[in-house]
Amino acid sequence: MxxxxxxxxxxxxxxxxxxxxxxxxxxxxxxxxxxxxxxxTFRRNRLAMLGLSIVLLLCAVALFAPLLAPYNPVQGVLNDRLQAGSAAHWFGTDNMGRDILSRLVYGARYTLLVVVLVAVTAAPIGLLVGTVAGYFGGWVDTVLMRVTDIFLAFPKLILALAFVAALGPGLENAVLAIALTSWPPYARLARAETLTVRTADYIAAARLQGLSHPRLIVGHIMPMCTSSLIVRVTLDMAGIILTAAGLGFLGLGAQPPLPEWGAMISEGRQFLLNQWWVATVPGLAIFIVSLGFNLLGDGLRDVLDPRAGGNG
Structure with missing residues (x-):
């Protein structure tokens, strides 16, 4: 096209x-x-536009949470506990009488915070490891890739649980644990991209001009890997959200009374049969946001990956 x-x-x-x-x-x-x-090209993809709309809505809700939330997210009224949806509480209340809608709105902040912190931490680490390994090759490549393989050998959630168990529960430690388990796929992707460009003519010309290895990697090779990395990071956002929710569900992520969506599901699981909305509503929020990031990633792949080709 x-x-x-x-x-x-x-x-x-x-x-x-x-x-x-x-x-x-x-x-x-x-x-x-x-x-x-x-x-x-991106705008022609309706599903990608839907994903972008969901992500932008998440950002807007997180930014304007104090204006959008009708109630305090951490304080409830015991007389209003476990009420179904009504004009006063659109999504009902939880077992502490707290408004679920307000907790969802403020929980968007923690979800977005985890996604952003993991993305800006794991992606640069993976990009650096992958480009260095692919550029130098030899024993450097062997050592870095074997370390990467060790991390990839364990399921991401299990490895994150191990790190959080060692670091202690809390939102900051959960973010660090997810970041430590998320960088290996980015490293392998960056290495593959580096192997395809390190022998290119413009790299040889830059080397003949006397550019040092760090300048070649940072100035010429890393930019060539950025587009593929952005697509992979966007597609991985759903997995990051699910991992953070899983840690929160197990009590190892954000601690009560913070309105984190995974912790909200954990608190509402004992009322699932009779007061289904307590756990179902935050579960639907996780599903919708994860779907939005997946659709956005698919659209970005069509635009940024020249080998994928746009499907409209």
Whole structure:
């Protein structure tokens, strides 16, 4: 699919014409044009737009939680405990009389916090390990990849449980444990990308110009791995959310009375038969947000991975 097919042969003048021109006059204009073309391709995918809408809604709810939550998320009224949905409490109340909607709204903050912290921690570690291993090869590659294989040999949740058990329960330790178990797939992906570009002509030319190994890795190889890494991180967000919810469910993540979604499911499991909404509503929130990140990742893969090809 060419740029003309997406933008149209008669793009209007002004900013749209400046972005869609085939003869950019600067690197900035060319870069903005690529972003514009990528956005148009992404926008054609309705499921990807649905995923983006869900993620943006999660961000908005987390940002404006004090304005959106009708009640205090950690204080309840015992006389209102285990009430079904009503005009006063849309999603009902839990066993402590706390409004479930308010706890969901504030819980979005903890979910987003875990996702962001894990992404900005695990992805750079995996990118660094993978590019160094792929670039140098030899014993460096062997040592780094064997360490990566050791982490990959254990299920992610089991390994995260081991780290949290050693570090102690708490949201910060849960984030650290998830990050320590999430970087190996990124390392293997970055290594595979590095192996395909390390022998490229532009890398050889940069080496002949006297660029050091760190500058070659950071300035020329890492940028080539970034697009694939962004797609993989986005697709992994659902797994990160589920792992964090699993730790919270087991009492090793955010501690009461924090309104973390996994902990909310754990608190409501004993009322599942009669007061089903206590555990079902946060479970549905986890499902919807995980689905949103998966749809967003699929759309980004169509745009950023040139080998995947857009499916519209």
């Amino acid at each position: 060419s740029k003309t097919d997406v933008i149209g042969s008669a793009a209007p003048q002004g900013l749209r014409g400046w972005l869609s021109t085939d003869t950019p006059h600067s690197r900035f204009q060319a870069r903005m044009g690529r972003l514009w073309f990528g956005w148009l």
